[in-house]
Amino acid sequence: MAELLKEQEETQKWGMVIDMDICSGCQACVTACSMENNVPFVGEDEMAYGRGLQWMRIRRYWEGEYPEVTPTHQPMLCQQCGSAPCEPVCPTFASVHSQEEQINVQVYNRCIGTRYCANNCPFSARVFNWFDYETPAPMNSYLNPDVSVRRRGIMEKCTFCVQRIVHGRQQAAAEGREVEDGDIVPACAQACPTDAIVFGDLSDPESKVSKMSRSDRAFKELEELGTQPKVIYLKGGKSYGG
Amino acid sequence: MKPNVPWWQRGSIRISIVLVLLILVGGAGVGIYYTQAPPEQPIPFPHNFHVGIGAECMYCHTGAATGPSAGLPTTNKCWGCHQQLEPRNENLKLVASFAENEESIPWVPVALQPDFVKFNHQPHITAGVSCETCHGDVASMTVAEPQPRHNMGWCLDCHQKMSTPEDFVRLSDCATCHY
DSSP states (O other): OOOHHHHHHHHEEEEEEEEETOOOOOOHHHHHHHTTTTOOOOHHHHHTOOOOOOOSSEEEEEETHHHHEEEEEEEEOOOOTTTTTTTTTTTTTTTHHHHOSSSSSEGGGGOOOOOOHHHHTTTTOOEEOSSSSOOOTTGGOOOOOTTOOOSSSSOOOSHHHHHHHHHHHHHHHHHSSSTTTTSOOOOHHHHHHOOEEEEEEETTTTSSHHHHHHHHTOOOOOGOOOOOOOEEEEOOOTOSOO | OOOOOGGGOHHHHHHHHHHHHHHHHHHHHHHHHHSOOOOOOOSSHHHHHHHHHHHHHHHHHHTTTTSSOOOOHHHHHHHHHHHHHHOHHHHHHHHHHHTTTTTOOOOOOSSSOTTOOOOOHHHHTTTOOOOHHOOOGGGSSSSSSOOOSSSHHHHHHHHHHHSHHHHHHHTOOOHHHHH
């Protein structure tokens, strides 16, 4: 087991830190994510049916006993597990682990929509395209050409903006250098007004994200399941720091 | 009295079977032909001619060395040379009319991958893969011709041949081409 954990440590690459102390729950990341990744906005009714399409969502929950309740929130997205429950259950190998980037990739053209993966995801991070949603003009001109437009019947989820990762890697290779910390920024981190979301390379101990992940406030969601999430939350509650 | 022949020896049945087969084979043949034949272009642009007079591929397809898509030349680029040439035939007159109306020429795509494939010219050109390896001998074609069997196996075969096993992990990663 210890060996296994050590191997997991060594193979990890991209990771994200979300500081819940400064996250204000403004949903800018949710919007930016949908714009970057051609995720359609499905509207209120579909959302109520539980067919919402959001790769990133702000979970709201209540803390305390009635009547002393306070709402809190937490951004939730695919945790890019090192040992992902969604991968072994896919009958078509559409949900696979990227050896190069150490993230979970969803190969849309391989996916036939059995939804096993979503049912096995402890974070409910995967969303299913129940319908083809029309993007009303002029928003159809905003579609990102670097990301495939998915059809209905396909499972999708946060990719850590893999198009930006690949672009950053190719850009660095073209300039004959290594990818540097801060070269690659996913849409959510870019849009975050308080810089609560930080993205980077966990295998580099000097990167910003590695340093933050060593904070004593750091924890991983459902860590006891042993899925090795790559998203690290910094505990909030406004009781830490100044 | 009716002659006693088995049904499969009757002339009418045999003729109809042959007809059905002909239609199927013919249809398949036409189908295959249309997917392999170059599509009709607004102007039959002769590559052989232009490459023959010394124009570099990258003079017209400027993006190939620097970005994902190679790009097609603007009408202005044609006009740069053709303004000085006498429009002596129909095709040259077409070029002139597009240029004078300041319209872009609606070229029909030939080399095309599906939407879910993210191809990038730049790393290939940097690695020294020549245009001919993938697009055929364009220098001797009149209009650009589609190349057969440009499927995933073709990409991966070459990636395996041209890289070390360590690099092949990256070059065969689904996330490199599909997202």
